[in-house]
Amino acid sequence: MPISAFLIRLAATLSLTLAGINAHADEIHVAVASNFANALKIIAREFETATGHRVIVSIGATGKHYAQIRHGAPFDVFFAADSRRPELLEAEGIALPGSRFTYAIGKLVLWSPKPGYVDTQGEILQTGEFQHLAIANPRLAPYGKAAQEVLQARGLWETLKERAVRGENIGQAFQFVKSGNAELGFVAWSQVRRPGQPAAGSWWDVPTSLYTTIEQQAVLLEDSPATQAFVTFINSEAARAIIRQSGYGTP
Structure with a gap:
């Protein structure tokens, strides 16, 4: 099913779901990449208020979530940090056909919590x-x-x-820098740029020409009125505004 047609169907389902909030509220189990966790929590709160459904969020590395889902982990929706794993889940017949969509475009920065430490051209990498x-x-x-x-x-x-301190996911990489275990690190701009707060420290805004576009996609794993309503909500302009405020691009 084309994505546009799928979203039209979801919009219709959302209307029915909202009409029946008091009659039936469900739990939605969501696996989300670490970089998108904060934004998703904000969106989930708005969705819970609007629908009465409850969103249970599991945060982790995209590769690890992918492996868990392939081995039967009971997630309903998967928000990956790339497009490859959702594509694989769709090709493997695990995800709902036609449900895959891009929800955010990620941005990479070289960051330190110390003001003035990282220069705006990233020359500190050369100076070592x-x-x-x-x-x-x-x-x-x-x-x-x-x-x-x-x-x-x-x-x-x-x-x-050899100097790289490797986190299992971008959340761990960010904590290494924030805690001082590493002086600087490559993190997601969304971890530095929080809605309503000034960005702390110093950073190099890495040119997107230096890395493959981080197209973050989501996919449905279980089909229900609640999961359909949640995906439709994610694609609403209200949710997209939160995504942009959280340091991402939107499709």
């Missing part, structure tokens, strides 16, 4: 004036893969990979 550089595991996390691509594009991967 640091002991540890945090990145997410490139094999598990799309943001880690993007970080590796940036270092390779600058000819620094072989030089700096």
Whole structure:
């Protein structure tokens, strides 16, 4: 089913679901990539208020969630940090055909909580004036893969990979930097840019030409009025505004 047709069907289902809120409220189990967790929690609260459904969020690395879902983990919706895993789940017959869609475009930054530490061109990577550089595991996390691509594009991967402190996901990479276990690190702009708050520290806004576009896609794993309503809500302009305010692009 084409995505546009799928979303039209979801919109109709949402209307029916909202009409029957008091009669039947469900739990929706959502697996979400670490970088999108904060934005999703805000959206989930709005959705819960509007519908009466409850959203239970499981946060982790996209690669790990993918493996869990393939082994039968009981998730209803999967918000990945890439497009590859949702594509695979659809091709493998695990996800609902035609339900895959792009919900956000991720942005990579080199960040330190110290003001003035990271320059706006990322030259600190060349000077090497640091002991540890945090990145997410490139094999598990799309943001880690993007970080590796940036270092390779600058000819620094072989030089700096021994200094890399690798988190299982982008959330761990961010914590390494925030806690001081690494002086700086490649993180998601959404982790630095919170809605209604000024960005802290210093950062290099990494040019998107240096890494593969981080197209974050979601896919339905279970078909129900509640999950359909949630996906429709995610595609509403109200939810898209929250996504943009959280440091992402939207399709």
